[in-house]
Amino acid sequence: MPNRVCDILDIDHPILQGGMTWVSDASLASAVSNGGGLGIIGAGAMPAALLQGEIRKTRDLTGRPFGVNLIMINPEFERQLEVVMAEAPPVVTLGAVQSTAIIPELKSRGIKVLPVVAAAAIARRAEQYGADAVIAEGTESGGHIGETTTMVLTPLISRTVDIPVIAAGGIASGGAVAAVFALGAEGVQLGTRFVVAEECTVHAAVKEKFLKAGDRATVVTARSIGYPVRTIKNKLATSYSAWEKKYMAGECTAMDVENLGLGKLREAMCEGNVRDGSIMAGQCVALVEKAQPAAEIIAEIIAEAEAVARDLPSRMVLSR
Amino acid sequence: MPNRVCDILDIDHPILQGGMTWVSDASLASAVSNGGGLGIIGAGAMPAALLQGEIRKTRDLTGRPFGVNLIMINPEFERQLEVVMAEAPPVVTLGAVQSTAIIPELKSRGIKVLPVVAAAAIARRAEQYGADAVIAEGTESGGHIGETTTMVLTPLISRTVDIPVIAAGGIASGGAVAAVFALGAEGVQLGTRFVVAEECTVHAAVKEKFLKAGDRATVVTARSIGYPVRTIKNKLATSYSAWEKKYMAGECTAMDVENLGLGKLREAMCEGNVRDGSIMAGQCVALVEKAQPAAEIIAEIIAEAEAVARDLPSRMVLSR
Secondary structure (H helix, E strand, O other): OOOHHHHHHOOOOOEEEOOOOOOOOHHHHHHHHHOOOEEEEEOOOOOHHHHHHHHHHHHHHOOOOEEEEEEOOOOOHHHHHHHHHHHOOOEEEEEOOOOOOHHHHHHOOOOEEEEEEOOHHHHHHHHHOOOOOEEEEOOOOOEEOOOOOHHHHHHHHHHHOOOOEEEEOOOOOHHHHHHHHHOOOOEEEEOHHHHOEOOOOOOHHHHHHHHHOOOOOEEEEOOOOOOOEEEEOOHHHHHHHHHHHHHHOOOOOHHHHHHOOOOHHHHHHOOOOOOOOOOEOOHHHHHOOOOEOHHHHHHHHHHHHHHHHHHHHHHOOOOO | OOOHHHHHHOOOOOEEEOOOOOOOOHHHHHHHHHOOOEEEEEOOOOOHHHHHHHHHHHHHHOOOOEEEEEEOOOOOHHHHHHHHHHHOOOEEEEEOOOOOOHHHHHHOOOOEEEEEEOOHHHHHHHHHOOOOOEEEEOOOOOEEOOOOOHHHHHHHHHHHOOOOEEEEOOOOOHHHHHHHHHOOOOEEEEOHHHHOEOOOOOOHHHHHHHHHOOOOOEEEEOOOOOOOEEEEOOHHHHHHHHHHHHHHOOOOOHHHHHHOOOOHHHHHHOOOOOOOOOOEOOHHHHHOOOOEOHHHHHHHHHHHHHHHHHHHHHHOOOOO
């Protein structure tokens, strides 16, 4: 049986590396693509010229397909889109989809388009507008999140659309890959586990935080203003709580809360200020235990998933 | 290969019906046990004499093992515990575990004890105090919840303890059963799906709400006061938001927020006031589609799970 995600994206393994702002640059993306998965550059708030540079660098570092993640609510979005239309990377994943009209626009350049969705209605609309697949992202993910968990969202989206569903959120091992395939997924997207990849250029202090994190390490901030974001708990996360309290009391605006995060992701990820910066991470950071080359992460996850799937019929005894 | 959950609880299928206050009485619990799973009476805030009646009624309706769910922070808890020690139901599941000393106390009466846990540290402590298994409950569950999702919590708890892990939260179909077994679980607990069981005595208006609910149907209230509860969105849930805002502004106490829920679960579940009552439900309410006898739900889930596990090795193609 073929795998539709591999076929559509022209990759060897249906494993995508989630686009992560200030984290997944040409170095990580090319390493993942060279490992047979799909590396994805996180455009985030990157100036358009810088994004263009990362796309070209990735092309230098790998002959395999790769992607760019664009966040539509980003102020740089229009300029980034121009670069993407000109450079035409093989794949674009879309966060915070505001208008589905962008899908045919990107496809006109031969780009495969994968919206990131957190609800069934959005997935249905994305399919209608020609999306090649959808990435169903559970609330356990890092960064900007929806409310539904991977365990519920994966089967829900799978029965809503006919295009392939790539599950994201909470996946850090082969067992989780087998689990989401059992729920109807045909591919996976991992962010958190790839942060500790050797080729990831994130600051060493961030990697250390990831490797040490336990199951209560993450917290959701800015839920009160309607833009929930999952990060590792630190001084910044605590100050969000204080400001959100003020916001609820009508003593400051939603913009004041939002502004707390300005430049903070870069401060953590690039400069290593893990106290005052924003360390976006998924809940599965608790399961991330060792730094490895990206290709080794992919190979290990595949071997684990296949072993789990092979043993499942004999291990899952449901009647005695 | 034997199933440890079946062996420990002396049941045919490792499928537990979650204890649900004002929902899982003798009628539902006995139907689940008669179907080969483990039916569980939700003691909740039930007066001790009423609980005793339900335990005895369950014994009349089934010769199979069944359980009682006790919530330790409940004001009726001490009196309920006396009844449970006297009646000695085969199994007790423990919510909101405040003290692990209760585990050996219950075990001294020959009762199997299964704490409901939402974090690795609590699971480890429960095992040390003699718990027979733990129920790892993800945040997608209905009612009182923790923060970690089933996708992350199941592998985390599975590698933390040696006793069997029963996964709960987000499980409404056989695919999800296969998924949590792939993550290390040896049994499952379902609440939401059993609410629409024919033998469930909950008000018809509640069942209708469950059958119609989509993926944005639930909301978490009272998170601001530290006791998050997942319910179906309605007028009561909206008034929680308003009061929580007041609480954040220092204009009312946490107790004021808590008191909003007083008697409201009973009002919804027993009287059918789905507008002003508290309709506790898990996120997987979106996946619940038909009313069936409890035994049929169990049989259907097992058949689905086995089919999914059987097909997984050929369906999960990770390399081309």
